[in-house]
Every structure is written in structure tokens, then in C-alpha cells.
Amino acid sequence: MAELWSPFASTGKPAAKGQPQWAAYTLDKRATLEINAECRIVNNPYSQERALWERLDP
Structure with missing residues (x-):
């Protein structure tokens, strides 16, 4: 972790x-x-949860 x-x-x-080589974060x-x-490296983790929160945000 320190490394x-x-x-x-x-x-x-x-x-x-x-x-793994971690690319810069993009939307x-x-x-x-x-x-x-x-x-x-995981692309777009928890995408369904994020979509739910985005729909709930007024």
C-alpha cells in the first residue's frame, strides 16, 4: 500500500x-x-447504483 x-x-x-497501469479518470x-x-482496474464500478442516485437527485 505504501508503494x-x-x-x-x-x-x-x-x-x-x-x-496495473491506472489511466486518468474520465466520466x-x-x-x-x-x-x-x-x-x-474496474471501469464504471457500481454504475447501476450511481444511476439510481443520479435519478433521485433533484
Whole structure:
């Protein structure tokens, strides 16, 4: 975690040896880095939940 955090703190992009390359966030793809025992990139996670909240927002 510290190896991911250090580059993120200085450049805005988390990076660590052996971890996936995380592209900049855009509203089109909503690329999200899921940090776990094995990190992975998830595009548009929780899209259905977000759509529900967007419909409920007046």
C-alpha cells in the first residue's frame, strides 16, 4: 500500500511494481483502481447504483 501511495502523493497517479497501469479518470470510462490482495482496474464500478442516485437527485 505504501508503494502505491508514495507515487500518488507526489504525482497523482498510484504506481507500484507489478500493479496495473491506472489511466486518468474520465466520466466516459470511470476507471477505478480496486486495491486488494490483487489490484485491478474496474471501469464504471457500481454504475447501476450511481444511476439510481443520479435519478433521485433533484
